[in-house]
Amino acid sequence: QVQLVESGGGLVQTGGSLRLSCAASGRTFSTMGWFRQAPGKEREFVAAISWSSSTWYADSVKDRFSITRDNARNPVTVYLQMNSLKVEDTAVYYCASKGLTGDVYSDSRYNYWGQGTYVTISS
Secondary structure, three states, rough: OOEEEEEEEEEOOOOEEEEEEEEOOOOOOEEEEEEEEEEOOOOOOEEEOOOOOEEHHHHOOOOOOOEEEEOOOOOOOEEEEOOOOOOHHHEEEEEEEEOOOOOOOHHHEEEEEOOOEEEEEEE
C-alpha cells in the first residue's frame, strides 16, 4: 500500500523558514513533487525532484525554496526547505508521487498524494 505522509507545517512570520517532510512508503518512487492550494485558489505546482535529484521549481518559489530527497532512508523522504516565507505562501502543501510519463508541472500526472500539511505565514 502506497503511503505519503507530510509533516512540518505550522505558523511562522513573514521572512521565516519551515522545512516540510514527506515520508514515502509502499513502492519505489521516481519523481516526487510538492503542490500547494491556498484558500479559494487552484492547486499549484511548487517543486519536484527526480530519483537522481534533478529539480524543478515554480517561478514564485525559485531562489527561496529547495527540494531534496534522501533515498537511503526507509521510508524514502523528500524535503521542502522554505525560506524567506511570504504571506502568499500560505496554503495546504501536498506531497505527491508522479507516474513515469508526463509533465512534472501538472498535478494530473501524479498518482499518489499525501493528506496535506498546513502552512500559515503571518504578517
